[in-house]
Amino acid sequence: AQNSPDLDAVLQALKNTTAAGAPGAMARLTGPEGVKTRTAGVRNRTLGTPMSTKARFRIGSVTKTFSAITLLQLVDEGKIQLDAPVNRYLPGLLPDDRITVRHLLTHRSGLADYTEAMFAKTVPGFEAVRKRVFTYQELVNLSLKEPRTTEPGAAYKYSNTNFVVVGMLIEKATGNKVAKEYERRIITPLGLKNTSYVHPSTKIKGSYIRGYLHPDEAGAPLVDSTEQTLSWGQSAGAMISNPADLNTFMSALLGGKLLRAPMLSAMLTMTPTDATNTRFYGLGLRRYDLTCGTSVYGHTGTVQGYYTYAFATRDGGRSLAAMANTSNRGQANTALGGTLEAAFCGKKPA
Numbered sequence: 001a002q003n004s005p006d007l008d009a010v011l012q013a014l015k016n017t018t019a020a021g022a023p024g025a026m027a028r029l030t031g032p033e034g035v036k037t038r039t040a041g042v043r044n045r046t047l048g049t050p051m052s053t054k055a056r057f058r059i060g061s062v063t064k065t066f067s068a069i070t071l072l073q074l075v076d077e078g079k080i081q082l083d084a085p086v087n088r089y090l091p092g093l094l095p096d097d098r099i100t101v102r103h104l105l106t107h108r109s110g111l112a113d114y115t116e117a118m119f120a121k122t123v124p125g126f127e128a129v130r131k132r133v134f135t136y137q138e139l140v141n142l143s144l145k146e147p148r149t150t151e152p153g154a155a156y157k158y159s160n161t162n163f164v165v166v167g168m169l170i171e172k173a174t175g176n177k178v179a180k181e182y183e184r185r186i187i188t189p190l191g192l193k194n195t196s197y198v199h200p201s202t203k204i205k206g207s208y209i210r211g212y213l214h215p216d217e218a219g220a221p222l223v224d225s226t227e228q229t230l231s232w233g234q235s236a237g238a239m240i241s242n243p244a245d246l247n248t249f250m251s252a253l254l255g256g257k258l259l260r261a262p263m264l265s266a267m268l269t270m271t272p273t274d275a276t277n278t279r280f281y282g283l284g285l286r287r288y289d290l291t292c293g294t295s296v297y298g299h300t301g302t303v304q305g306y307y308t309y310a311f312a313t314r315d316g317g318r319s320l321a322a323m324a325n326t327s328n329r330g331q332a333n334t335a336l337g338g339t340l341e342a343a344f345c346g347k348k349p350a
């Protein structure tokens with residue numbers, strides 16, 4: 001039987017997160033016990049407005065799961081083949097015909113991650129791009145200026161470039177912008193009223209959480225990073241959502257509502273991402289094996305001012321959406337991750 005959540009432990013993890021430097025943090029859990037929420041701190045430091053689980057925020061790489069689902073639906077429709085070379089669909093884009101569509105979704109392409117150079121200096125890097133609008137091609141060109149990190153398929157190496165190319169594949173195969181495909185394949189069918197892809201607008205419509213970026217220099221003041229185009233991320237990180245929609249989304253995915261069984265099982269075909277053998281990556285989806293023996297599936301997100309965890313159990317029966325409105329602050333991200341054990345194992349954070 002799956003453990004019931006320890007809500008005091010969830011709140012403690014959120015308090016650990018604010019103590020570690022996040023202005024605010026929140027969690028929303030769904031499961032047999034119904035919907036449970038906990039919050040800590042503020043969503044706007046200037047006004048002191050309390051964190052609210054109704055408010056929207058930037059979900060970063062959880063966008064990668066939206067992109068993976070869209071692409072896997074296209075595979076199911078016979079429009080794209082998982083093990084075909086990317087260059088079959090985007091002739092001449094990549095310097096190696098051996099890089100396949102599956103290599104992109106599993107971060108095994110070897111394409112360098114352009115964000116490493118882009119954000120080597122956190123605040124200057126952010127300020128240099130926060131209002132910029134990039135084409136997909138410009139982002140791929142930034143990656144191709146760097147050496148490749150591995151032979152195609154040889155090893156897992158996380159790279160945003162992979163999901164920029166996934167966005168290009170989606171637009172090429174459908175003739176539509178990714179926003180339209182996310183809408184008609186995921187957002188509308190699931191009724192995700194608080195989820196949107198508004199690139200390149202810098203605005204978050206409705207009620208939202210303000211995000212605060214920690215500079216690299218210890219003690220330097222936080223930078224309000226709420227308004228940005230997120231054009232450096234696009235189909236790898238530009239989605240906006242709220243906790244309830246993330247719960248609905250991950251539960252629907254794992255509950256088999258977005259992909260037919262063969263495609264879902266392809267998505268859940270995991271390889272380890274580190275030596276602990278408790279963290280894995282499938283096709284645009286992470287798996288964490290928790291200490292109580294429960295495996296949870298979902299994605300994390302990190303964009304300037306926002307950390308996100310969006311996970312569910314294998315049948316989608318339980319889900320957790322947790323976020324903190326800061327970034328470039330590892331101890332806050334780790335503390336926020338403590339909500340997973342609290343929610344799915346009922347375990348107190350350290």
Ligand SMILES: C[C@@H](NC(=O)[C@@H](C)NC(=O)CCCC[C@H](NC(=O)C[NH3+])C(=O)[O-])C(=O)O
Pocket residue numbers: 059060061062115119120121122123125160213233236237299300301302303304305327328329
């Ligand atoms: C990790 C996460 N990835 C994402 O969400 C993608 C969209 N974000 C990144 O690759 C990090 C970009 C820099 C963030 C910046 N860091 C720096 O600037 C460091 N110098 C920040 O922390 O805001 C995931 O897949 O789980």
